[in-house]
Amino acid sequence: xxxxxxxxxxxxxxxxxxxxxxxxxxxxxxxxxxxxxxxxxxxxxxxxxxxxxxxxxxxxxxxxxxxxxxxxxxxxxxxxxxxxxxxxxxxxxxxxxxxxxxxxxxxxxxxxxxxxxxxxxxxxxxxxxxxxxxxxxxxxxxxxxxxxxxxxxxxxxxxxxxxxxxxxxxxxxxxxxxxxxxxxxxxxxxxxxxxxxxxxxxxxxxxxxxxxxxxxxxxxxxxxxxxxxxxxxxxxxxxxxxxxxxxxxxxxxxxxxxxxxxxxxxxxxxxxxxxx
Amino acid sequence: xxxxxxxxxxxxxxxxxxxxxxxxxxxxxxxxxxxxxxxxxxxxxxxxxxxxxxxxxxxxxxxxxxxxxxxxxxxxxxxxxxxxxxxxxxxxxxxxxxxxxxxxxxxxxxxxxxxxxxxxxxxxxxxxxxxxxxxxxxxxxxxxxxxxxxxxxxxxxxxxxxxxxxxxxxxxxxxxxxxxxxxxxxxxxxxxxxxxxxxxxxxxxxxxxxxxxxxxxxxxxxxxxxxxxxxxxxxxxxxxxxxxxxxxxxxxxxxxxxxxxxxxxxxxxxxxxxxxxxxxxxxxxxxxxxx
Numbered sequence: 008x009x010x011x012x013x014x015x016x017x018x019x020x021x022x023x024x025x026x027x028x029x030x031x032x033x034x035x036x037x038x039x040x041x042x043x044x045x046x047x048x049x050x051x052x053x054x055x056x057x058x059x060x061x062x063x064x065x066x067x068x069x070x071x072x073x074x075x076x077x078x079x080x081x082x083x084x085x086x087x088x089x090x091x092x093x094x095x096x097x098x099x100x101x102x103x104x105x106x107x108x109x110x111x112x113x114x115x116x117x118x119x120x121x122x123x124x125x126x127x128x129x130x131x132x133x134x135x136x137x138x139x140x141x142x143x144x145x146x147x148x149x150x151x152x153x154x155x156x157x158x159x160x161x162x163x164x165x166x167x168x169x170x171x172x173x174x175x176x177x178x179x180x181x182x183x184x185x186x187x188x189x190x191x192x193x194x195x196x197x198x199x200x201x202x203x204x205x206x207x208x209x210x211x212x213x214x215x216x217x218x219x220x221x222x223x224x225x226x227x228x229x230x231x232x233x234x235x236x237x238x239x240x241x242x243x244x245x246x247x248x249x250x251x252x253x254x255x256x257x258x259x260x261x262x263x264x265x266x267x268x269x270x271x272x273x274x275x276x277x278x279x280x281x282x283x
Numbered sequence: 284x285x286x287x288x289x290x291x292x293x294x295x296x297x298x299x300x301x302x303x304x305x306x307x308x309x310x311x312x313x314x315x316x317x318x319x320x321x322x323x324x325x326x327x328x329x330x331x332x333x334x335x336x337x338x339x340x341x342x343x344x345x346x347x348x349x350x351x352x353x354x355x356x357x358x359x360x361x362x363x364x365x366x367x368x369x370x371x372x373x374x375x376x377x378x379x380x381x382x383x384x385x386x387x388x389x390x391x392x393x394x395x396x397x398x399x400x401x402x403x404x405x406x407x408x409x410x411x412x413x414x415x416x417x418x419x420x421x422x423x424x425x426x427x428x429x430x431x432x433x434x435x436x437x438x439x440x441x442x443x444x445x446x447x448x449x450x451x452x453x454x455x456x457x458x459x460x461x462x463x464x465x466x467x468x469x470x471x472x473x474x475x476x477x478x479x480x481x482x483x484x485x486x487x488x489x490x491x492x493x494x495x496x497x498x499x500x501x502x503x504x505x506x507x508x509x510x511x512x513x514x515x516x517x518x519x520x521x522x523x524x525x526x527x528x529x530x531x532x533x534x535x536x537x538x539x540x541x542x543x544x545x546x547x548x549x550x551x552x553x554x555x556x557x558x559x560x561x562x563x564x565x566x567x568x569x570x571x572x573x574x
Contacts (some may be wrong), residue, residue: 135512185368185370185371185372186372186373186374186375188334188368189366189368189372189373189385189439189442190364190374190385190388191334191361191362191385192332192334192364192366193361193362193365193385193387193388193389193442193446194358194359194360194361194362194363194388194389194390195358195388195392196358196383196388196392198392199388199392199397200388202397203374203375203377203381203385203388203397203398204385207374207377208375208376210373210376211288211376211462247362260533
């Protein structure tokens with residue numbers, strides 16, 4: 008016998024009406040939609056986009072491409088050195104940033120911070136650092152330490168600290184309470200519990216975040232040169248200013264090669280770490 | 284050695300996990316705390332060294348008042364009390380040897396003793412001896428998460444031995460293990476306790492294990508002590524009284540405010556483990572006391 012009795016009143020009754028296909032939008036949705044549409048239209052009108060310029064674009068792009076090919080190799084040595092400097096800036100900045108992230112994250116995470124006010128201060132500092140774009144940091148550091156790779160390294164350090172510090176702190180807050188309790192129960196000090204239970208537990212995640220930061224920094228370091236903070240960016244902007252598009256293409260290809268190589272390497276290492 | 288007086292633990296949500304419990308354990312005694320899930324056994328063990336802060340009552344360990352101990356004195360008391368956990372609680376990302384070395388953190392907190400590669404020779408040798416006593420010395424170099432559940436709990440026993448405690452609190456030490464591994468761990472635990480003349484307070488929810496291992500059995504029900512006698516005197520009626528109110532694995536136990544997830548998914552769970560009474564989150568644990 009089936010579970011539902013034939014004379015079960017529920018089985019025989021008409022089902023309730025289906026929900027309506029479309030729901031009336033809420034006032035908030037309407038307001039947000041109007042604001043977004045207004046900004047879009049105002050922007051299109053205000054920037055005075057000239058269709059004629061768009062029509063000329065293919066011709067100008069062709070001009071760029073035809074001057075860019077074949078890429079020039081006459082400055083390959085200095086360009087290689089500039090690329091190496093970019094890579095080193097990214098590496099040094101990332102390692103410094105990651106090293107600073109650990110103490111800051113320990114201060115920022117609610118479960119390891121000595122005090123709630125300190126946790127709040129550390130979190131706010133990280134948020135502020137993140138809110139300011141890296142090119143702005145680079146401009147500030149160019150003013151304070153002068154043109155060159157040091158400004159770039161400091162920029163990347165801040166950029167990595169702001170990013171990794173937050174992720175480190177979030178990972179620390181997710182730490183399993185069991186091992187921490189086990190170590191507390193041996194009479195270990197707070198410092199020892201953090202070093203022996205919390206840091207090792209979070210370490211794979213810390214390494215993964217640092218490698219990801221390195222990928223991000225290499226890409227970031229390339230453009231820092233545009234504002235004079237060292238690396239290959241300055242070569243790129245000069246090449247464009249002198250309309251040496253063949254040189255510019257060489258630089259772009261170099262950047263492409265290095266960025267992809269670093270990404271590949273980093274994701275391979277991260278994959279291996281996840282696997283075991 | 285251990286005197287518990289009128290110990291009460293009330294969680295912020297109003298659940299009373301321990302209600303006015305008195306308990307005396309003398310030196311060298313091995314006491315089994317028996318009770319259904321949510322009877323307050325785990326809470327009692329956690330409250331003894333204030334891993335969980337009791338609401339009221341007093342605990343005296345070896346003549347020292349635990350409730351009023353300052354941070355440094357509390358650490359010294361904890362150093363003398365070894366704890367074995369149901370969830371084993373090894374640090375999975377470091378080696379077995381490092382985990383055993385963690386046992387002596389309370390005594391020697393120097394930074395070089397934190398990890399096996401840098402620890403002193405004396406500490407490493409002693410850790411290896413502890414591992415040998417529970418027969419897992421062959422795995423010293425492996426990462427802790429590469430071991431089976433039974434082996435992991437033996438490493439936790441070695442960590443406890445490394446601590447050189449006077450009192451051992453074992454919280455459902457075999458609930459997460461299959462019966463055979465569980466018996467091995469119980470045998471080892473009882474043996475080292477006997478050999479070293481330690482005092483043991485062990486919670487269990489399986490009646491047969493309690494009868495086999497415990498000489499004195501204390502029964503808890505709904506946070507109250509309802510039974511305290513030798514294993515020989517234990518009657519059917521006594522034990523029925525501990526369990527009659529519901530099934531032992533009722534998931535809606537009032538004593539389990541959080542986290543019913545078994546964190547040992549790799550080990551086969553034959554008996555459903557008694558979930559320890561956990562406070563809702565780590566932040567709350569930390570608020571209770573220093574890390």
